[in-house]
Amino acid sequence: MPTARRWTTAFALLLLPLTVPQGSNVLAQGNAASIRYSGPITITRGGVYRGNWQSLDPKQAAVTIKTSEPVTIEDSNIRSKGTLILSNFQRARVTVRRTRGEALNPGRPLPEYRYPGRFLHLEEFNSAVVENNELIGTSGMYFRDWRGHPERGETVKILRNRARNIDGRYSTGPNTFSTEKVRLVQFVQFNAVRHLPGAEIAWNEVINEPGKSRPEENISIFLSSGTAQSPILIHDNYIQGAYPARPSDKDYSGGGMMLGDGKGRTLRDAAGYVRAYHNVIIGTSNQGIAISAGHDIQAYENRILSSGYMPSGQPIPSQNVGLYVWDMHGDKQRGTFFNNSARDNLVAWQTPLRGANTKSNWWFPDCPKEWRQKDGRTSKGCTGNRTLPGRVTQTMERQEHANWLARVKAAGLKLGR
Known part of the structure; x- marks a missing residue:
């Protein structure tokens, strides 16, 4: 397996402008078939890397980073039957920008439990900046155990990316996936990313199609936290669609955003200090936005809508x-579920199988209108939410x-490459 050289490209890079025809939810393939790929690479020195890399082995990442020196991957094309970009236990400092990543079907039998690769998989890392990329059929991005230095500005930024069909279905062979067995994957998951200041997930566009995807939540904050002075900011994202592997199934636990998850045994471990605002969540079935654990988590001024129908017109x-x-794990008794709020959101969540004009907009079993602090102060809980007639x-x-696209344009932003 070759080691990458900085500032080199093994084959000519073909830039693929992103165009989405009206009415289409699929990223244009452009001239993707004509790109010439080299094999997997391992990066052992910091620097800027550009190239076209692929892995046809589900056990081998297309790009492996084995250095703590800052690495930037830009203007590249990556595809893989396994993970696309991987760094474990290196305290990696990674920037990925203007890169197209495509997951290939692992093409293996079900007993091997192979699923489409993560676009980016980091464990025990220092920082990550992921901006203006295109993700096609991947299992999203996974971040576990941040080890960075706040005084150096080391944090996580996920900005202006476009993703289609986040997919955790296990492969059952070439060109086929299971409709029953899945891996729980997300567009973004933080797992044990604790006390992280400066984090931001913003202006991303994520669209999932029934029968071609299987996310759990599209964004998941699992036993992860910002700080009181600098909460994790999740804002101005557009998320459309979340379905079980067999879209006709009733049982499904995924959805749009899970802002606090995981049993928090101590305040140090619990999810907390998260703010989600100005997001648009459309048709993510089981839930639009949820808080099931943690403390000091706020969801406000979001638009959460669903007709209750798939694009085909089926309910x-x-x-x-x-x-x-909802305090799913009984964490109030442990003192780790408090000060969570869902306020001033627009929610219209239609449930046509329960009745022609029936909606199930919100459910707040563990969220009062006000939280009363030990010092006597109060903070807003679940209040001010409204619906559509x-x-x-x-x-x-x-x-x-x-x-939402008009808002992106008005802000002077560019999505994807």
Whole structure:
């Protein structure tokens, strides 16, 4: 396996502009088939790397980073039957920008439990900046155990990326996936990323199609936290679609955003200090935005809508609730579930299988209108949320996407490459 050289490209790089035809949820393939790929690489020195790399072995990442020196991967094309970019236990400092990543079907039998590769998989890392990339059919990004130095500005930034079909279905052979057995994957998951200042997940566009994807939550904050002075900011994202591997199934636990998850036995370990605002969540079935654990987590001024129908016009059997705050693990008794709020959101979550004009907008079994602190102060809980009159239509869902794209343009931002 070759070791990458800095500032080199093994084959000519073909830049692929992102175009999404009207009414299409699939990233344009452009001239992807004409790209000439080299084999997997291992990066052992810091620097800027550009190239086209692939791995046809599900056990081998296309790009492996084995250095703590700052590494930038830019203007590249990566595809893999396994992980696309991997760094474990290196205290990596990674920037990935303007790169197209495509997961290939591992093509292995079900007993091997191979699923589409992560675009980026980091464990025991120092920092990550992921911006203006395109993710196609991957199992998203996974971050575990941040080890960075806040005084050096080491944090996590995930900005202006476009993703299609986050997929955790296990392969059952060439060109086929299981409709029953899955890996729980996300567009972004933080796992044990604790006390992280400066983190931001913003202006990303994530679209999942039924039968071509299987995310759990699209964004998951699992036993992870920001700080009181610098919470994790999740804002201005567009997330559309979340379905079970067999879209006609009723049982499904995924959805749009899980802002606090995992049994928090101590305050140090619990999810906390997260703010999610100005996001648009469309048709993510089981839930739009949820808080099931943690403390000091706020969801406010988001737009959470669903017609309750798939693009085909079939009702979504796993449709549940738009917004909830629920102490799933009984963490109030441990003193790790408090000060969570869901306020001033627009929620219209239609459930057509329960009745033609029925909505299940929110559920707040563990969220009062106000939280009272030990020192007598109060903070907002779950209040000020509103809904829309009448039925939510698929035309209204499409308009939400158009409105969000107009906001992107007005902000002077560019998505993807």
